Amino acid sequence: NTVQRQTKLAKVGFSTEITCSIDFLDRNYFVIWYKNGKYLFEHEPRMSLNLSRDGRIYTRNEQEDIALLRIQNVSVRDAGEYHCKAVHTSVGKPMFHYWKINVQDGPILSPIRSVRENETFSAQCCVTFTYSTEPVKYLWSIGNPLTTTFSDNFGGNLTCSNVSFTAVRAFHNKLVVCTVENELNSSTHERINLMLPPTMKLQINGHDTNATAVLANGTHVNITCYAIDSTTKAYISWNCNEKTCPSEGSLSNDMHEKLNNATREFFTADSTINYTAMQNEDVICTAGIYGDRNWTKSVKISVF
Structure with missing residues (x-):
């Protein structure tokens, strides 16, 4: 039997999809999906090519011999081990494709309070993963890049970055942007309410x-x-x-x-x-x- 294993990083609130490539000579096969070893769905050979179940869309592309599972609105609960099993109706060994979905929540930037001109203040940006991942690189900017901070995962799922700077008049009404540099390259921002004296x-x-x-x-x-x-x-x-x-x-x-x-x-x-x-x-x-x-x-x- 053929076995493939891959990892996928998905973000809370966005969609993601995983695929299962099938290598049978004809299209008379079942596709069965599992999550953490529990049965999710079985796509029979003659079923509709697009079916929706519990926020997931199951698709078969018979021209390319691909089965696809699409999650429309990812939540932390969608993290886990997925695998598809392709079974021919008459001949051939089953094929397996294993996926591990690691869900990223964030980046989340702490609210930035109103700040006076020439006052020094800090911002914190954090991201959480359902499984540990590679160290994260944070990029900060207020129109122009600020100090880049590297942060490890502290042996778990949460990682944060802090940056401090002195508010100047040019920052008025500008956005503080925090970007997490990984395969998703996600960013978030907060507007600076800089209070200027008369x-x-x-x-x-x-x-x-x-x-x-x-x-x-x-x-x-x-x-x-x-x-x-x-x-x-x-x-x-x-x-x-x-x-x-x-x-x-x-x-x-x-x-x-x-x-x-x-x-x-x-x-x-x-x-x-x-x-x-x-x-x-x-x-x-x-x-x-x-x-x-x-x-x-x-x-x-x-x-x-």
Whole structure:
């Protein structure tokens, strides 16, 4: 009798198929499938060429003398030892073809939390096999390749890779991609929610101001604070010598959203106070952002 043995790597959620080549001179033979020694299905010579049973499709290609078992949606339960047995109806020895299906679950990338600019954070990517396999090579990228990590199977079925990097502005809204390099070459990804701080700017009567402004006593001016292009909404507050700034008239506090291809990308806030110069003091605008972070811009008012 003819015996063939092969191993197949399949992935959870995808399809896979195994074949059984038959070498009889005519087509009067049965094809019987087994899993882990238990009977699955018998394909008689005159049965329909395509039959479905329990999520598996059994096919006979009589022109090429091939029987095929196709699993549509692989799960961990589909791992195991399969074999087909071809038996002629009258003459010849049975033929056997043995397959071992090793099921891969993953790669699975751990969720990546929101991260601030210049913060260092880590990502972990893992893959599980129903049977031990060769060492896995992981490839990481965020647009460009990151450090490649080799990892063994630790004597079992789970293997993981970790990578750490410092978030920079260019990573905003990019994908961290983890690829497991083997015969399946599977990959997965997570989007980086990189929280960018605003660019702070102060203007007096529409003109950019430096760290100091010299004003005559009693001068009325509009001081405007801008918190520009942050990835989180900011609300601006004012402080004069560590107290709430007195203002005449209205206080504006406006938020603007910059849209990119109909997707909210960045926010800009601005606020204006009507200020009267009465004494030397520090005028500070604060943009509250991230819930626990504040960003400030100040001007020192000198009165003469």
